[in-house]
Amino acid sequence: MIAQAKRPVIMAGHGVILSNAYAELKAFAEKASVPVITTLLGLSALSDTHPLHIGMPGMHGPVHTNHAIGAADLIIGVGMRFDDRVTGDVSKFAPYAKLIHIDIDAAEMHKVKVATVPIVADARVALAALTATLEAGDHRDWLGEIRSWEQASDERGKQLQRSDELPDPISILGTIHKVTDGEAIVVSDVGQHQMWTARFYQWTRENSHITSGGLGTMGFALPAAMGVKMGVPDAPVWAVAGDGGIQMNIQELATLRQEGIAVKVAIMNNGYLGMVRQWQQFFHSRNYSETPMTGPDHVKLADAYGLKGIRVKRREEVEPAIREAMATEGSVIVEFIIEPEANVYPMVAPGKAITEMIEETAQEKANDDK
Amino acid sequence: MTNNAVTSVRAHHTNAPQGTAKTHTLIISVVDRPGAVDRVVGVLRRRRSMLKSFALAPDTQPEVFRVTVQVQDAEVVIDHLVAQIRKIIDVQEVINVTAAQAVQLEIVLIQIATSTVQSADLIAAGQQAGATVVDTTPVAMTFEATGSPEEIDQVVAAFQSYPIHDIVRSGCVAMARLSSV
Structure with missing residues (x-):
């Protein structure tokens, strides 16, 4: 089946990371020459810089990744479960694809998508066995086609900012990667910043992305980052949160101070529960109900907990602030004042097929500016 | 939970061919720890299984209960049900027997x-x-x-x-x- 497929994709999930199958995934993908999609929890299972890596699927996945799934004739799902944020409308998800589903949980087989070949196994063992029996494949044309879609959609350019002066999520995340040489472990909370982090941080270190996934728990980032730092004391650990989610476990700043744990906290402050606000903008005519929030003064708050706080209001201050945070011993809170109505694009509306994405168009932008 | 229960959309039923429901008998061995049988019942309840009968008694092994349950549903739905019950730690074994085999x-x-x-x-x-x-x-x-x-x-x-x-x-x-x- 893999040898016969013309447009195969691998969808790698958290199972690959949990079974420590980084090398096996890479070897399998390279031998079969199959593009690799990593799910939200599968991010960093294969480096973003790997030539076969083509992004994250689903609700906030890039255009070319979702179109690749839409056009695929074979999906090899490894350690993933076809979550509703990945599939959108299931009946329109990967309509042309057969499915080889590898998962350790037998209950996942045929649950969302009926598998052509269900394999209940540990990801590492299964991938190694497949690689051993597989003949080398060549799907460069298919990969080239996906890459041409990627260039045509020019993803990064679409995350439009109305203001050139405010810090923007892409440069914040890119700078964290740059300053830490990609060695940081980044823990995200839940919301818009989580999707920006998933999409625009470059995942080059194995198992460097921690997020709450399907549990969707706001307030996760700060305590989880604390645990990560204690587990991996040598790595720089960044907690990325929104101004809404950080409030939900803000008391843990005291624990950071008390136990002397060094976690760098990036707060993307847009003055809203941003993801909910985005839905209200798209689906409820900008009726912003209960989403605007003033929040506290995060720098003074850091001070109150005995930690260093930095506020960043201008884009050119992003890098100096992150460098200062890294140079400072102990925990640091860096608050980035970002554009209040920045959106995560593209977006698949709930109940739609993942190939029907909402992208910010010039028209929409013009309407916004009115 | 009865045969007459009004059921709307149930888990995995989108994959189940219509009109293929039949009675399956599951033999479940579950360790007698507080709450263990509750968990088995919880899975049956949450998945809105069409229970026909449910019998519980001590097994020949000490500290083990044997639950025999008859469920009416399509094969694919029963396979998921069995997979989910097997995930309960206190469950040692689940066997799906048909009348011909048992x-x-x-x-x-x-x-x-x-x-x-x-x-x-x-x-x-x-x-x-x-x-x-x-x-x-x-x-x-x-x-x-x-x-x-x-x-x-x-x-x-x-x-x-x-x-x-x-x-x-x-x-x-x-x-x-x-x-x-």
Whole structure:
């Protein structure tokens, strides 16, 4: 089946990371020459810089990744479960694809998508066995086609900012990667910043992305980052949160101070529960109900907990602030004042097929500016 | 939970071919720890399984209960159900046996009010249906019968012309047939 497929994709999930199958995934993908999609929890299972890596699927996945799934004739799902944020409308998800589903949980087989070949196994063992029996494949044309879609959609350019002066999520995340040489472990909370982090941080270190996934728990980032730092004391650990989610476990700043744990906290402050606000903008005519929030003064708050706080209001201050945070011993809170109505694009509306994405168009932008 | 329960969309039913539901018998071995059987029942309940019968008793192994449950559903839905029950830590084993692979028996107790019937007629009718008398009082007689669920249905039917006071069925228990050693 893999040898016969013309447009195969691998969808790698958290199972690959949990079974420590980084090398096996890479070897399998390279031998079969199959593009690799990593799910939200599968991010960093294969480096973003790997030539076969083509992004994250689903609700906030890039255009070319979702179109690749839409056009695929074979999906090899490894350690993933076809979550509703990945599939959108299931009946329109990967309509042309057969499915080889590898998962350790037998209950996942045929649950969302009926598998052509269900394999209940540990990801590492299964991938190694497949690689051993597989003949080398060549799907460069298919990969080239996906890459041409990627260039045509020019993803990064679409995350439009109305203001050139405010810090923007892409440069914040890119700078964290740059300053830490990609060695940081980044823990995200839940919301818009989580999707920006998933999409625009470059995942080059194995198992460097921690997020709450399907549990969707706001307030996760700060305590989880604390645990990560204690587990991996040598790595720089960044907690990325929104101004809404950080409030939900803000008391843990005291624990950071008390136990002397060094976690760098990036707060993307847009003055809203941003993801909910985005839905209200798209689906409820900008009726912003209960989403605007003033929040506290995060720098003074850091001070109150005995930690260093930095506020960043201008884009050119992003890098100096992150460098200062890294140079400072102990925990640091860096608050980035970002554009209040920045959106995560593209977006698949709930109940739609993942190939029907909402992208910010010039028209929409013009309407916004009115 | 009964056969008459109104069910809307149920888990995994989108994959189930229409009209393929049949009765499956599951034999579940579960360690007797507080809450363990609750978890099994919880899975059945949350997945809105169409329960036909449920029997629970100690297993031959110490500290283990054996649950025999009959569920009516399509094969694919039952496969998911089995996979989910197997995920409960206290569950040692789940076997899905069909009637052909297993011996399946059920007990029924039928109590007849005797004030208006001749005892001799009643006993004769009971014998013909394969039921034996296990208890008598001045006003009632209780019969017992053991058989497959279908046989039990027939026994119950045989008593319909008498003044039935109460009927209780044990629920089916099953044992896989050992066909080769």
